Amino acid sequence: MGDLHVKDGQPGSLREVFRQISKSAGALVLCGDLTDTGTPSQARVLAEELRACTVPVIGVLGNHDYESGHVDEVKQILCDAGLRLLDGQATEVNGVAFVGVKGFAGGFGPRMLSSFGELAIKTFVAEAVNEAMRLENIMRTVNSQRAVVVLHYAPIVETVEGEPLEIYPFLGCSRLAETIDRFRVSAVVHGHAHRGKYEGRTPAGARVYNVAVHVQKPDRLPYALITV
Template sequence: MTPSTDKRLRVAAIGDLHVQESRTDSYKELFQEIASVADVLVLCGDLTNYGKTSEIELLADDLAGIQIPIVAVLGNHDHECGQPEVIKSYLSDAGVRVLDNGESFEIEGVGFAGCMGAMGGFGRGMLSSFGEKAVKAFVHECLEETMKLETSLRMLRTERAVAVLHYSPVADTLEGEPLEIFPFLGNSRLAHTVDQFDNVRAVVHGHAHRGVHKGKTPKGTPVYNCAQMVALAATGRPYALIEV
């Protein structure tokens, strides 16, 4: 592993910006505030509302000039127009390090790994690859996302790491959401993958707008729901600020 340092890294994580082309506000001032209190900005997906080029152009403009490293994953809304590669391209051009296909990044001795993740449910209620062809295909896609996360984490050699997702790996951070939609908000396979790695110090995700801010994996790794609405209700600011 990469030798650790004594310095604690301040990570600001926010999800579910849902930038719209018709918006009248901007995230530029918020990002500047974050840059003044954090060492790294993490974007936990649903950065745009429909995955439109016009929306990601606005977000890229807001991110311009931010003087701290930025790491991101995409969310389901960023896929809506069927052009996630365009979204990723704009983010990359803005200096954002996008996690999607097993990539990982090291920033000041802390590793960042992740992917969008997937829905599918939790515990004994998790959907399995059984029955109709469509169900098997869906579960296969969910497993592909889990493999992306595992590959990304295996790439790291740091003693400290942060796992970045859009979908939740645990049901803990979904409390407050209707029980009927829990299977669409995350997947426990993601938590099982995280728990294979002793260097993961925190997991951040978004997606669950009415969930709670903090939970943990079965082995006790802290999980933070960083959807901006949830973070605001829990901390008084629309982002989580975590020391790693």
């Protein structure tokens, strides 16, 4: 699941969900925007909620988690609570490798933003390229027969469909899919596109799931149960 947007003053709101997940799944994967504005106090609220989860918890951060400029402290609080935070790393649970980066924006297909023009544009594109390269570097180290890529930003346009067209370029980037399709991947999960579509595929056929809590899942739960 993704886009929890945990706020101050809402303790207890996720505990039952985490208990349910622990009964049904081998791991909980969190796809960014774990906090609403990236404050340490919000991270502490989530850390307390995660005590209800009895399976491994794996995740990446999202853009909201960077908002307040306390990302290092947010990371530390969540890692101390047991979150296996992926930021260009991989971890394995029950024979499944989970590989994660936050990703970045930039658009999709032939209309992706290119590194041309002003320095600000080139810097923006470089961030997207860097995230894709970090994902590729870690994917090359994975030996597991099953691999799940964990992102915040979308790698394909299909799972952002339903959002306003004007913001598509800010919801993800095809550079992530280009990297994913160089490897054997069992599934890709992301969030960020609250009004997007649940399922799509990369050009090479890898399954992609938008698991933002706002997105309607097949069983109408706030989280998706995915078998790999």
